[in-house]
Amino acid sequence: MHELARVVRELIVASDSYRRTMAGGIDLSTTEAAVLGHLLHDGPQTPSVIAARAGLTPAAGTSLLDRLARYGLVERRPHPRDRRSLLVHLTRRGHAAITAMSAMFSEDLLQALERSDPRLVEDPELRRAVTHLVGAMAASLRARAGDAAGVRAAILGEMSASHETADGEHGR
Template sequence: MAVALGVGVTEISALGELRQDGPLTPSELSRRLGLTSPSVTSLLDRLESAGLVVRQRHPADRRSVLVRLTGGADAALAAFFELFSDDVAAAVESSDPDHVAELATMLGSIAEAMSARANDRDSIARELAERVARYRSGSRPPDGPD
């Protein structure tokens, strides 16, 4: 998607946030993307130059702006997601129904586990601190799947 639109992965992340919940202020994009304010300004300059976003005065706060997708960007993102959905549908339709059911069960279990973890900030903070300390002491993280 990034290559087709001629932008980077961070720009695609910003476009996704805007498509999902936009329009957004630059400070909200900064928070969501984990970028500094100057980085978001540069990112928005690039997206605006590419014709993918516009900045407009915030109707309720004259000191702020809202960032919106252009019609062209919204149409391009909709087309990309439609292509991706078509690819997934084609793969599911050509697969053994038992395999699809097994995959659906597994993905459901993964989603439940990730949701439970995401909603337990104390546990995440504790476990991350323990793992970081272990890795800093010389223990290597496990390698990814082979």
């Protein structure tokens, strides 16, 4: 299990670097690029939904959307069912940018698949099992990420226990 955790950690670190490089390719932050990805995959969204999903305050979300609009990547349009609200849409330029990033990502994953165990290419059942495992890992990590208070308590508890142990060892 430790080897799997080590390799998944390597994947996460590589993914972080990959995301920074992709976003930097068009002078965006990873948060800005992620917003484009959400709009591509989930369609137009309200500014408040975008801000919440990005982990931003409403004011910071507005600033982010202002920057993306200045770059010509998104545009705000009236909400068709709520006159008090707006929907943020990808522009053609924004769609082209995030589609290009998504295509490179798919290509990179395909190349990795082709370089891996040939059974993954040949056996759709095995590929589905690995896909299910990766999905389950993502869900588990998302669940933990959604429990900031629990994470904080657990880490501080371990730090406190470690400190008490260290004090006890020094007191001998």
